[in-house]
Amino acid sequence: MTASEYLLFGIGNPLLDISAHVKPELLQKYNLKANDAILAADEHKPLYDELIKTYSVEYVAGGAAQNAIRGAQWLLPAHSTVYTGCVGKDAYGAQLREAAQKDGLRVEYLEDEATPTGRCAVLITDTNRSLVTDLNAANNFKETHLQKPEVWSLVENAKFYYIEGYFLTVSPASIQLIAEHGAKSGKTVSINFSAPFIPQFFSAPLDAALPYVDLVFGNESEAEAYATAHNWGTTDIKEIALRVAALPKHNSTPRRVVFTQGANQTIVAYNGEVKEYPIIKIAREQIVDTNGAGDAFAGGYLSQLVQGKGVDTSVAAGHYVANVVIQRSGPTYPREAPTFQA
Numbered sequence: 001m002t003a004s005e006y007l008l009f010g011i012g013n014p015l016l017d018i019s020a021h022v023k024p025e026l027l028q029k030y031n032l033k034a035n036d037a038i039l040a041a042d043e044h045k046p047l048y049d050e051l052i053k054t055y056s057v058e059y060v061a062g063g064a065a066q067n068a069i070r071g072a073q074w075l076l077p078a079h080s081t082v083y084t085g086c087v088g089k090d091a092y093g094a095q096l097r098e099a100a101q102k103d104g105l106r107v108e109y110l111e112d113e114a115t116p117t118g119r120c121a122v123l124i125t126d127t128n129r130s131l132v133t134d135l136n137a138a139n140n141f142k143e144t145h146l147q148k149p150e151v152w153s154l155v156e157n158a159k160f161y162y163i164e165g166y167f168l169t170v171s172p173a174s175i176q177l178i179a180e181h182g183a184k185s186g187k188t189v190s191i192n193f194s195a196p197f198i199p200q201f202f203s204a205p206l207d208a209a210l211p212y213v214d215l216v217f218g219n220e221s222e223a224e225a226y227a228t229a230h231n232w233g234t235t236d237i238k239e240i241a242l243r244v245a246a247l248p249k250h251n252s253t254p255r256r257v258v259f260t261q262g263a264n265q266t267i268v269a270y271n272g273e274v275k276e277y278p279i280i281k282i283a284r285e286q287i288v289d290t291n292g293a294g295d296a297f298a299g300g301y302l303s304q305l306v307q308g309k310g311v312d313t314s315v316a317a318g319h320y321v322a323n324v325v326i327q328r329s330g331p332t333y334p335r336e337a338p339t340f341q342a
Contacts, residue, residue, distance in 0.1 A: 006082040006106060007306045008072055009155055011146075011174065012065025012164035013138035014085040014100075014109065016092045018048060019122035019291065019330050020055035027123060027130055035290075037131040037195035039169070040121075044132050047121055060330035061099035062120055063138070064194050065164035067292045067331040071299020071321045072162075072306070073104040074333045075340060080306065082106040082154050085167075086141040092117035093137070103333065108154065110145040112137040122291050122330070127284065129291040131195075135170070143174040159187050160306045162298065165194030165206070165222075172205035179212035183250050188305065192298055193218035196225035203229045211250045215305075216257045217298045223259050237261065241269035258315070260297055260322075266315055277315045280323040292331025297322040304342060313342050 027034060030047050040047070051057060061070075066083055073081040083100065087093035089111040096117065100107045118138035123130040145151060155161075161182050163175055175191075182189035191206075191213050193199055199206060199222060210216075218226070223240045227233075234240060241257045249255055257269040265276040300321030304314040320340045325331055 005079040006154055006158055008069065008076075008081045008160045008162065008302060009158035009178070010065045010069035010081065010083040010162040011178065012063050012083075012085050012167045013118060013133070013135060013170060014063040014066050014087050014096050015118040015120040015133060015138060016096060017060040017062035017120050017122050017291070017330060018051060018057050019060055019124065019289070020051055020057045021124045022051070022055055024125055026050075027125065030132070032123065032130045032132065034125050034128040034130055037133070038197065040132050040134040045134070047132060048119060048134065051121055051123070058330060059095070060332060061096050062292070062331060063118075063164070064166055064192065064295050065162055066100060066105070067295035068162060068164070068192070068299040068302065069105055070100065070103045070333060071296045071325070072303040075300060075303035075317060075321065075338050076306070078104060079106070082108060082158070084108045084110070084146065084151060086110040086112055086137050086139075086145075088115050088117035088137040089113045090116055092119070108151050110141055112140045115140055124289055124291065127287045127290055129289065131291070133166070139170055141171045141174060143171060143177055146174050146177060155181060160302065161187065161189045162302060163189070163191045163209070165192050165198040168198060168202045168205045168209070172208065175205070175209050179209050183212040186251070188214045190215035190217065190298075190302065192294070193222035193226065196221050198222070199226035199229050211248050214253055214255055216244055216255065217294070217301075218259050219294055220259060220261045237267055238269070238274045241267050242272065242274060245269040246272070256311070258301065260294060266319070268311060268315065270311070277319070280319050282323060282326070287326050289329050290326050293322045293326050295331060296325035300340075309342055317342070
């Protein structure tokens with residue numbers, strides 16, 4: 001395959017998800033919220049072994065950007081996507097590579113021989129999910145890997161870029177390389193806020209990247225966290241979307257901001273205007289697992305964007321892929337072809 005075939009380039013933290021339906025007492029024991037995403041502290045280290053020993057777990061190839069790119073590839077022609085991040089040179093890293101390739105991704109992992117592959121405990125209670133991430137090797141990505149000729153040629157030939165917010169904790173320098181290249185080349189750079197703690201505690205690297213970003217994804221809690229971190233004094237999601245869209249930008253292309261709101265309408269802000277899109281209604285009992293729903297939405301959206309489709313179609317595809325994912329265990333995609341009609 002030639003580099004020019006790959007339209008969409010994603011970067012982030014590849015993780016092995018360890019997923020299980022758990023009792024609320026486990027969340028209480030580790031001071032976790034029912035619907036949240038955090039990085040593991042020392043107090044959370046014993047969680048992974050306890051989860052595996054106590055519950056029936058499922059292992060899923062994960063990581064926010066990798067999930068989104070997998071979702072995009074599901075709706076795209078073969079050889080449309082490439083993804084990079086850092087894994088350990090171990091069995092879990094090999095499992096991640098195999099799973100990603102099976103879903104059609106070209107992966108250009110940096111392999112760390114000294115550090116195990118990252119993992120994420122996915123604790124499901126009812127329809128909520130609490131994510132506790134131990135980055136391990138994912139934390140060791142270096143921009144020098146991105147600058148290797150065989151990897152950078154994929155960056156140069158891609159037309160669209162997707163960056164997970166979690167990656168701001170790992171390699172802001174890599175994000176800046178991609179974002180600046182995209183802005184200079186007139187390509188589309190997108191980023192996902194990913195979790196409330198990103199705009200709360202990593203606002204400096206986020207704000208350094210945003211002037212190069214054409215498309216921002218997030219949800220309502222992440223939007224509120226961004227507004228709080230910047231002392232905007234509002235929790236109105238529409239207002240926050242408009243203000244994020246209007247932040248300074250290095251080129252003249254207006255920024256688009258897309259905020260999902262769970263069961264409520266998705267908000268899109270662009271050029272001073274806001275449009276709302278109703279989601280696909282689903283009965284509560286049909287929801288199996290909301291883990292990865294936001295990533296699935298971003299993947300569906302990007303699958304149409306890279307094909308030149310409009311916002312209405314992109315949002316519809318995002319809703320479609322998210323709707324499929326929440327009816328499955330973990331952020332997985334069916335083997336059968338999607339039924340989405342643009």
